Amino acid sequence: MLVKKIGRPDPDTGLKAEIQAIYDEHEGRYGYRRICDELRNRGQKVNHKRVQRLMKVLGVEMSRAPEEIQIISGDGGEGRGQHPGPKLQGGRHE
Template sequence: AYSRACIHKKIGGLNSRTQEPRKEELARAINELRQELRLSVNYIIDVINANPGLPHISRSNYYYQTHKLDKDSGNQKLMDRIKEIFLEHRQRYGYRRIYGQLRREDYEVNHKKVQRLMQKMGLFAISIRKKRKYSSYYGVQGKIKPDLIKRKFYAIIPNRHWFTDVTEFHLKDQKLY
């Protein structure tokens, strides 16, 4: 009776946070219950599935999720080295550069594995992209207008010739004209 109440409380607590907890969260909670209460997986899953108020999980799905959780536990040494390289280069290395660095250090690892582990650890490189210089030139548009001034900017009377020039200044996060 005590164990059923503990199971109901733990799994019910998962249900209150969201509409339906993810299967990964359920598998993690079942593992915690196994260690706390020293019960079998079959018993815990039977109690969960017998209660209509709790989310259901099949045994096969539980074992699939636990295998998925354990997948990266053997990569702890590699994960530590990835984090060292990432911090050593001040968070400017993405997975491609870290993969190259690991290959130079004689690690036999796939770039997709490096990318997955970095995503799992929440390591994202700071990207600094150069902004392209603004150009309003679209190519030849229609007829080329004749040069009426012929580079003679001197006017005999005021308001005879009006000219304009647009200069663009790039500052930190803005443009000035």
């Protein structure tokens, strides 16, 4: 039997506000695991799957730090920093 929840107040209103507050407090660097841990530290007993679902409903997700670009060599990508090897002249190493 399917029970409709029309007209009922949202039981997750307070939890949604708490999740949004933690997310904003840490500038979007917390994902559902860390938010779940923070909620537990604040005394709320909550399941990680519930936090993940509510974050999806709120449209918040962890933003990642931009990755550093590592320059391997300054030769425009030619050679990629490899050693050119010994120069041969007349069949002998110099």
